[in-house]
Amino acid sequence: KREGTARACDEAWEAYHQAREACEKEMRLQR
Secondary structure: OHHHHHHHHHHHHHHHHHHHHHHHHHHHHHO
16 A cells, blocks of 8 residues: 555655746746
């Protein structure tokens, strides 16, 4: 059952990085 949690964590981590990159791009465009 550890596998499912690890997979969910990987997906959340990926989503976090993608969202962060998008956010940083937005911040740059606003300046």
